[in-house]
Amino acid sequence: MSNPSLDDQIETVVEKLLSAKSVVVFTGAGVSAESGVPTFRDKGGMWTKFKPEELANFDAFMKNPDLVTGWYSHRRKIMSEVKPNPGHYAVAELEKVFDDFCVITQNVDNLHRRAGSKKIFELHGNIERNYCITCKKNHDLTGNYSPQAIKCECGGLVRPDVVWFGEILPQDQYAGAVAAAESCDVFFSVGTSAVVYPAAYMIIYAKQAGAFVVEVNVDYTDLSHYANQTLLGNSGEILPRIVRKIKR
Ligand code: BJW
Ligand code: ZN
Numbered sequence: 143m144s145n146p147s148l149d150d151q152i153e154t155v156v157e158k159l160l161s162a163k164s165v166v167v168f169t170g171a172g173v174s175a176e177s178g179v180p181t182f183r184d185k186g187g188m189w190t191k192f193k194p195e196e197l198a199n200f201d202a203f204m205k206n207p208d209l210v211t212g213w214y215s216h217r218r219k220i221m222s223e224v225k226p227n228p229g230h231y232a233v234a235e236l237e238k239v240f241d242d243f244c245v246i247t248q249n250v251d252n253l254h255r256r257a258g259s260k261k262i263f264e265l266h267g268n269i270e271r272n273y274c275i276t277c278k279k280n281h282d283l284t285g286n287y288s289p290q291a292i293k294c295e296c297g298g299l300v301r302p303d304v305v306w307f308g309e310i311l312p313q314d315q316y317a318g319a320v321a322a323a324e325s326c327d328v329f330f331s332v333g334t335s336a337v338v339y340p341a342a343y344m345i346i347y348a349k350q351a352g353a354f355v356v357e358v359n360v361d362y363t364d365l366s367h368y369a370n371q372t373l374l375g376n377s378g379e380i381l382p383r384i385v386r387k388i389k390r
Contacts, residue, residue: 148373148375148380151371151373152373152380152383152384152387153387155328155356155371155373155384156384156387156388158327158328158354158356159328159388160388161327162240162326162327162354163327164240164242164243164322164325164326164327164328165236165242165243165327165328165329165330166244166245166322166323166326166328166329166330166344166348166353167233167236167243167244167245167246167330167332168245168246168247168248168323168329168330168331168332168334168344168348169233169245169246169247169248169249169332169333169334170247170249170333170334170335170336171248171249171333171334172184172332172333172334172335172359172360172377173227173229173233173249173253173332173377174224174230174251174253175333176227176228176229176376176377176378177225177227177230178223178224179217179221179224179251179253180220181333182335183335183337192213194307197209197210197213198304198306198307199306199307199309200306200308200309203299203301203306204299207291207299208290208291211288211289211290211291211292212288212289212290214269214302215283215286215287215289216287216289217269218270218287218302219287221251221252221269224251225253225256226253226254226257227253227378228378228381228382229376229377229378229379229380229381229382230253230254230256230257230259231257231258231382232382233245233259233332233381234254234257234258234259235385235389236385236388237258237259237260237261239385239389242326243261244261244262244263244318244319244322245259245261245262245263246262246263246265246319246322246344247262247263247264247266248265248266248341249264249266250264250266250267250268250269250302250304251269252268252269252270263315263316263318263319263322264312264315265305265311265312265315265316265319265341266305266311266341267302267303267304267305267312268303268304269302269303269304270284271302271303272292272300272301272302272303273300273301273303274296274298274299274300274301276294276297276298276299277294277296277298279294279296281294281300283300311340311341316340319344320344320347323344323345323347323348323351323353324347324348324351326348326351326353327353327354328353328354328356329344329345329348329349329353329354329355329356330357330358331344331355331356331357331359331363331365331369332357332358332359332377332381333358333359333377334359334363335363336363336364336365337363337364342364342365345368346365349368354370354371355369355370355371356369356370356371356373357369357371358372358373358375358377358380358381359372360374360375360376361374362374
């Protein structure tokens with residue numbers, strides 16, 4: 143028997159959705175790629191020059207605050223200039239269809255919220271929030287894309303409110319995300335390489351709790367074997383196709 147076509151695979155997912163009560167969409171950088179936000183680990187990604195651990199950790203920030211701040215300023219500028227893409231809008235549409243629905247995102251770019259999603263767990267923080275590491279005061283850096291370290295009035299360094307390697311995830315966001323992953327009927331994993339933990343556990347927890355797991359990615363990932371269905375392609379094309387079918 144020949145392999146099912148993408149259309150057939152989408153039909154299988156749509157059938158699962160039509161009998162689902164609770165749906166979770168877990169996302170990574172790939173969902174924002176079609177908006178023009180570089181991913182972390184794809185070719186041409188932002189970390190082809192630097193390894194993740196060289197920039198996204200507290201020691202690197204203390205050792206070279208200009209480098210790390212410059213990198214975040216550059217990314218904040220990109221993120222302020224881009225727009226949500228059809229993948230983000232399709233996720234927001236799904237929320238209107240299901241009473242029990244949430245987004246769990248590893249992204250810090252705010253694009254799900256800007257597309258209209260309401261129930262969002264942000265596992266790795268949000269790049270739009272920044273605070274002083276000494277006095278904890280929040281700093282609004284809108285329009286400030288300084289290539290150099292930014293200092294608070296108290297003299298402390300200002301850092302993005304994101305989760306770096308070795309740091310604990312925001313506990314309320316993590317707990318809410320785990321509960322949702324463990325109680326949903328259909329779980330989508332979209333545009334993530336699924337190599338960063340504990341975020342990637344969401345896929346495993348959902349599967350172990352009995353969810354139908356759908357992966358949407360341009361390529362297979364380390365956790366593809368947990369997926370009941372892997373839909374290969376751009377999330378900005380596949381997610382709207384699914385939404386169109388469930389709303390027909
Ligand atoms: C498309 C597409 C299109 C492209 N359509 N698809 C086991 C358990 C627990 C922890 C660990 C563990 N093993 C190791 C750890 C430690 C570590 C870790 O995970 N390391 C691994 C890398 C080995 N984890 C941590 O340190 C975490 N904290 C922690 O564990 O705390 C407890 C602790 C404390 C103290 C001591 C010890 C433990 C924290 C992790 C924080 C990660 N932070 C970052 C940066 C956030 C801020 C920022 O944005 O700068 O989060 S790293 C980076 O990776 C970012 C992302 O959210 C995350 C995931 O990346 P993502 O989204 O998957 O992107 P890519 O680029 O990898 O993939 C893109 C995908 O899209 C690809 O698959 C493409 O194919 C696809 N794609 N275009 C669809 N159009
Ligand atoms: Zn301060």
